[in-house]
Amino acid sequence: xxxxxxxxxAAGLVMLSxxxxxxxxxxxxxIVSWTEVQHEVSPRPGKTWTVRKDVTVALKPNGDVSDTSRxxxxxxxxxxxxxxxxxxxxxxxxxxxxxWTRERNVLLRQLDRAQHVETIxxxxxxHRTCTATVTYALKPGFGEYMLPHVSQSMPLYFSSIxxxxxxxxxxxx
Numbered sequence: 001x002x003x004x005x006x007x008x009x010a011a012g013l014v015m016l017s018x019x020x021x022x023x024x025x026x027x028x029x030x031i032v033s034w035t036e037v038q039h040e041v042s043p044r045p046g047k048t049w050t051v052r053k054d055v056t057v058a059l060k061p062n063g064d065v066s067d068t069s070r071x072x073x074x075x076x077x078x079x080x081x082x083x084x085x086x087x088x089x090x091x092x093x094x095x096x097x098x099x100w101t102r103e104r105n106v107l108l109r110q111l112d113r114a115q116h117v118e119t120i121x122x123x124x125x126x127h128r129t130c131t132a133t134v135t136y137a138l139k140p141g142f143g144e145y146m147l148p149h150v151s152q153s154m155p156l157y158f159s160s161i162x163x164x165x166x167x168x169x170x171x172x173x
Contacts, residue, residue, distance in 0.1 A: 027173045028059045030107060032120050032132050034166040036071075041144055042157040049073060049156075053134075053163075055120060057100060057109065058173065065090070065100045067109070115142040116161075122168060130170055134163035 031054065038049040051073045058066040067090060068081040082098065084090035089097035092111065101108045105125065111118040116138045124130045138145065145158040 027061065028170065029056065029173045030059075030122055030130075030168065030170045031056045032122065032134065032166065032168050034134050034163045037162045037164055038145070038147070038156075038158045039160045040156055041159050043154075049158075055109065057107070059086070059100075059102065059107075063087075067092075067098055067100065113147070115139055115144070115146045122170070124170070130168060132166055132168040134166055136161045136163075 033052070033054045036049075036051045036053050038051065040047040040049060051071050054068075054070040054072075056066075056068040063086040064083070065086055066081060066083050068079070069092075070077065070079040080092070082090045082092055084098075084100075086100050086102055089099050089112075092098045096111060096113045099110045099112070101110075105123055107122040107124070109120040111120075116136055119135045119137070120132065121135075122130050122132045136145065145161050146155050147158065147161075148154070149156055
């Protein structure tokens, strides 16, 4: 896999399902799903992985957040749920945190990993429909992405990661 520096981004745009008219004042649940395509450079150069990703966030008007993430690759599944608050980093495994923020009609999740940041951005429109994007950005000084193997505890290194087939759903709960 060839090293890349700077920002590598892949984004998908999707319409979301209807929400309650005043979703900003109600409890809100958003589900973003996508296929992550990863081009491995080590330990198996040339291998391409496809991983199904699902992130569900439940927000309460008081700022409480529940973040459930699921990654599926073949028969291997990794799932976890973490709780926290808006604007406060939520520990998410070794050396990584998720930070959820919300400004008016934009909900943002930044998953800070060892060598890159994964960003999910959901924009609501009229509290009934939304668009979502998923992007990946290398941190300064890194030329490849590092992720844990879904079923093993060994790191894998990638020249690129891209989000494809992004879908979203939102509802007041």
